[in-house]
Amino acid sequence: MKNYITLSDIESLDELINEALQLKKENSVPTLGKGKTLGMLFFNPSLRTRLSTEKAAKLLGMEVISMNVDKDGWALEFEDGAVMDSNKAEHIKEAAAVLSQYCDIIAVRAFPGLEDKEKDEAETVLNSFKKYASVPVINLESATGHPLQALTDAITITETKDKDRPKVVLTWAPHPKALPQSVPNSFVEVMQKMNVDLVIANPVGYDLNPEITKKTAVTHNQAEALKDADFVYVKSWSSYEQYGKVLKTDREWTLTKDKLGNSNSPKVMHCLPVRRNVVIADEVLDSQDSLVIQQAGNRTYAAQAVLKRLLESK
Amino acid sequence: MKNYITLSDIESLDELINEALQLKKENSVPTLGKGKTLGMLFFNPSLRTRLSTEKAAKLLGMEVISMNVDKDGWALEFEDGAVMDSNKAEHIKEAAAVLSQYCDIIAVRAFPGLEDKEKDEAETVLNSFKKYASVPVINLESATGHPLQALTDAITITETKDKDRPKVVLTWAPHPKALPQSVPNSFVEVMQKMNVDLVIANPVGYDLNPEITKKTAVTHNQAEALKDADFVYVKSWSSYEQYGKVLKTDREWTLTKDKLGNSNSPKVMHCLPVRRNVVIADEVLDSQDSLVIQQAGNRTYAAQAVLKRLLESK
Amino acid sequence: MKNYITLSDIESLDELINEALQLKKENSVPTLGKGKTLGMLFFNPSLRTRLSTEKAAKLLGMEVISMNVDKDGWALEFEDGAVMDSNKAEHIKEAAAVLSQYCDIIAVRAFPGLEDKEKDEAETVLNSFKKYASVPVINLESATGHPLQALTDAITITETKDKDRPKVVLTWAPHPKALPQSVPNSFVEVMQKMNVDLVIANPVGYDLNPEITKKTAVTHNQAEALKDADFVYVKSWSSYEQYGKVLKTDREWTLTKDKLGNSNSPKVMHCLPVRRNVVIADEVLDSQDSLVIQQAGNRTYAAQAVLKRLLESK
Known part of the structure; x- marks a missing residue:
């Protein structure tokens, strides 16, 4: 059986009925579970x-x-x-x-x-x-932070990169709602701890908290930032300076294939959920260069590693 | 202890307190669980x-x-x-x-x-x-379908029938709300795959999708359909022809003991929840001929059989 | 690792990343769980x-x-x-x-x-x-009852008392909302089964159901009741006589340190959640004499004991 959407998914109804009746006859034994x-x-x-x-x-x-x-x-x-x-x-x-x-x-x-x-x-x-x-x-x-996502992002870049010191670009993107700075904050912080060449690109008025960005390069020119990028991390956030405000609503900063065209086919990342054709264009998300599903999958292992450490430390 | 509704359900308070304190002293050991x-x-x-x-x-x-x-x-x-x-x-x-x-x-x-x-x-x-x-x-x-319910129904008829080819009647019933056709659709489909004599009874205007009923007998005369029935499956659904409409609100089609009186005491089925005295009368639901609770119990084994197959096929 | 609040909680990022990647490689084996x-x-x-x-x-x-x-x-x-x-x-x-x-x-x-x-x-x-x-x-x-809470309270007093027959005072307290009598009812009932000297203190109009309190002493003088108390159980409830009504809204009956000052430092209990400085003052809840967290912890073992008994009786 591959799916169970309609009855036609059943290969043999007789066998399936017998299977069910057989299961009904089996007794389940209680086990005393112990755990954290x-x-x-x-x-x-x-x-x-x-x-x-x-x-x-x-x-x-x-x-x-x-x-x-x-x-x-x-x-x-x-x-x-x-x-x-x-x-x-x-x-x-x-x-x-x-x-x-x-x-x-x-x-x-x-x-x-x-x-x-x-x-x-x-x-x-x-x-x-x-x-x-x-x-x-x-x-x-x-x-102000999302460290489990940041750890996931670090894991994903580590398992994907094909050079010692990749160029990683965090680029702002438009979004209909005012979003927190927690994901970009933690991404910047985790990248600062890794051997990467980090550049942040965002429109004027969208600079992140300078206590977090510190000496990391910040540009207001998206095209320049994307040049020769190995990883492009796309994320919308609301203004930190004019706190919580949405200052820019057009799609000038939407990540399109076009913008990546002249660079060396960088991997594209996003924490999800993503507004298609507002934050990132379909053509990018549906391409081989998108890592967004792999990233989501890595959330499990990031959380597992953290939980394991916490349990071991008790 | 049979229940724990009031304190009078405790046979010995001292023993129960000691039991609790004993449990508090025991250490639980973490086990590393693995699964799907x-x-x-x-x-x-x-x-x-x-x-x-x-x-x-x-x-x-x-x-x-x-x-x-x-x-x-x-x-x-x-x-x-x-x-x-x-x-x-x-x-x-x-x-x-x-x-x-x-x-x-x-x-x-x-x-x-x-x-x-x-x-x-x-x-x-x-x-x-x-x-x-x-x-x-x-x-x-x-x-348009509820194949887990249909599998359950097939299991229930299989374990209950006392003749090779029972007569199975699917009869419409009134209901205050417009209900989907998904349950009757899947029931008809699963019965068509079994060795049963299937008859569908419903008022004019309530015929199910002909692509599903196919050559199955459909009558607008409930009494005639119920004659010599071995299983009566009761279910309300909204009109397929006048899509989603409720055309009939009186209780002419409510299943009462009276209507089953002259037949050979058929087993009565329903997927639940059931509106008592609107869909089926108390006297029928509370009789030995009702299979509704057994049906509900079989839902577990139907789902288990399907899940087992899906896991085995991966 | 002690917490995982910020990235600074990670001792070594490299090790944590490697840990995660290692976990990702391990296969999890399905185990067929059986249970109640x-x-x-x-x-x-x-x-x-x-x-x-x-x-x-x-x-x-x-x-x-x-x-x-x-x-x-x-x-x-x-x-x-x-x-x-x-x-x-x-x-x-x-x-x-x-x-x-x-x-x-x-x-x-x-x-x-x-x-x-x-x-x-x-x-x-x-x-x-x-x-x-x-x-x-x-x-x-x-x-009208909360027997799992009452069992918890009995467990807590049993493991805490330092004399054979402690004096236990159940005292009413103010609360902005009308609350059920279920907790005090069950507390009175469970205490009546234990070797304690039980006194109930509440304002006029707040006497509990006499079929529950029976011969237990009831006073409308809080100070007198608290004298020489070993355990003070604080709880608000709505009137039983003027059923469900709130008759008293001032804080005359709020339990303060002051009221416990002249007694032998009794243990203070409450089923939680508790409105601080309305039901019980901060200084009491934050003192060594508060048992409220220990009580909450005992809820687990009370429930476990009851469940165990029910499973054993089947």
Whole structure:
């Protein structure tokens, strides 16, 4: 059987029925499972991160418990000394301590509001869990960073590169919504630790936090940056200077085949999900040079490596 | 202990407390689990299908990851070449390819809209997953078919029948809502492959797709159809001719004990959930002739057989 | 590695990348898992109960399937003989019988409406599951009781007490919302079975159901009750006499350090979540005398003991 979309996918109905009845007769024996538990808390939606981290944990034999904090309406109080007489039902002090009773590792996703730079940079949610939890905490993408994605990107470049010191270009792209800087921030940080020639290309007004970019080359000329690139990492982000704002809505910076045409056929990366023909053109995503699916696949192994280390360190 | 509804269910509190403290002292040893993953995507609600398929997968040792696509608001683009600048965040090309990185089998539920026959019959969601996924895909009920239910029904009739060629009647029933034709479609298809005498009974205007019913007898006289039936499969569906419409709202076709009285006490089947005293009368559902719970139980083994085949074929 | 909050948590990036690539190369072998299934149905939100019960089940090797009945909009009919032509899609008769096909134990949470005392005390949801399910049922907090919490509290007092017969005070506390009496009801019931000197303190109008409190001492003087207490169990509940009403909104009964000052430093308990500085003051919760986190941790072992007994009895 290759698929089970319609009944015509069944090769022999008799055999399949007998198979089912045979299975029904077999008794299953209970086994006493023993293990560690990963608790995943999502203050924001997640697909890839949820699936890959859950898979990674299970590949290590862990149990996984997920909570959609955003949907379950579990309003947490983060302020010290608060008189909790309004809508916040639980203080982070109890929440983190209690979760530490049930989970051996806690993983948290908490996006920025993109309205108050100082507040976002305080990383209140993640840092509060770190402060009050008695078990290790994993960042599943926070206000200012996405280190699991960055590790994935590093893995992907390492297994793909065909020269010692490849040229890696991080290029901004347009997007209908204001997006966090967390992915580009962490990508820049991880590339700075690797033996690569890193260039960041973005329009005027879109320079990332200079405390992160540091001495990394930044240009406002996309064409110049793409020249001789070995890897092109495409990502949209909102303005850091005019915090959280979308300053540019045209498609001048959309990555097209045309723009890659004169270079040495670089590999194209993106963390996904990607808006086709807005961020990257179909012709690029559907070409052999796209690494986006391989990248997504590597999320599992990045998470697995991190979880393994955390378990070994306990 | 039989239940744990109130404290009076505890036989000895002391013993139970000691039991708990003893358990607290025991250390659990982590085991490195290894396995295959079933990803289940629900574009519509599910109870029986979700539970039975999850149970089946776990009985086979698989890990299961479920996503409520409808609730998680993960809007997918299915159109080729779309410029994704509105609310669709991800294209099915990436979605299916990425899920194939994390899952060894992908199962999808996607109901019809019941407004546009051509669109429903295109089975866009399921067929897109089939096209772009690199792993097997399972239909958890689509716009026009429900093959896991049909396999269950075939299993149930096979293990219950007491003659070589039983008479099986599929009879329409009233329902307050417009329902898909997917269950009756697949039931007809699976019965056509079995050694049964199949008759379909439905009111005028409710004839199923003739490309599915083919040469199967169709009558608009319920009483005549029920005569000498061995199995009566009850199900409501909306009109195929006046696509998606409810044409008949009275209870003339409700299955009552009275209607079965003169026949040879046939077994009564339904896929559940069933509206009592609208689709089938209490007296029938509560009688020994009802197979509905046995049917529901068989969902597990049907799913298990399908999953086993898919795993063996890889 | 201690945490994975930022990239700076990685000790050696090279090693971590190599670790990930090594993991990617390893093949995972499928194991055919066999086991029992716990089905958890939540008609109301849950955090601690969900996590601790799920963890307990998994520590016993069970598979766990959770359904958020409240969110999934699975409207059940509980009335016998109902003509189901409105919004209720499934009768409890089928629901409970079907779940019994997939689950070896069913656990249910169903809070009171706090508007109709008679209706709440009928415990329709839980009792219907008990009546129609063919497998054991666990109460995950119902309209009038929370026996898993009570067992936890009994375990906690047992492992903490330093005298044969400690004085245990259950004291009411203010809260912005009207809360069920289920936790105090079950706490009183479990304490009545233990060798403790139990006193209940609550404002006038907040006396619990006399059929539960029976001969247990009830005072409306908090200070007097707290004198020489060994354990102080703090909990808010709505009025039983003026059913479901909040009669007192000031903080006269908030548990502060001051109120415990003249006694022998009693241990303070609460089932969580707790509104800080409304129910209990920061200075008490943050002191060495608070047992609230230990209590939450014991939820796992309470649930595990109950599940174990249920499995052994089958």
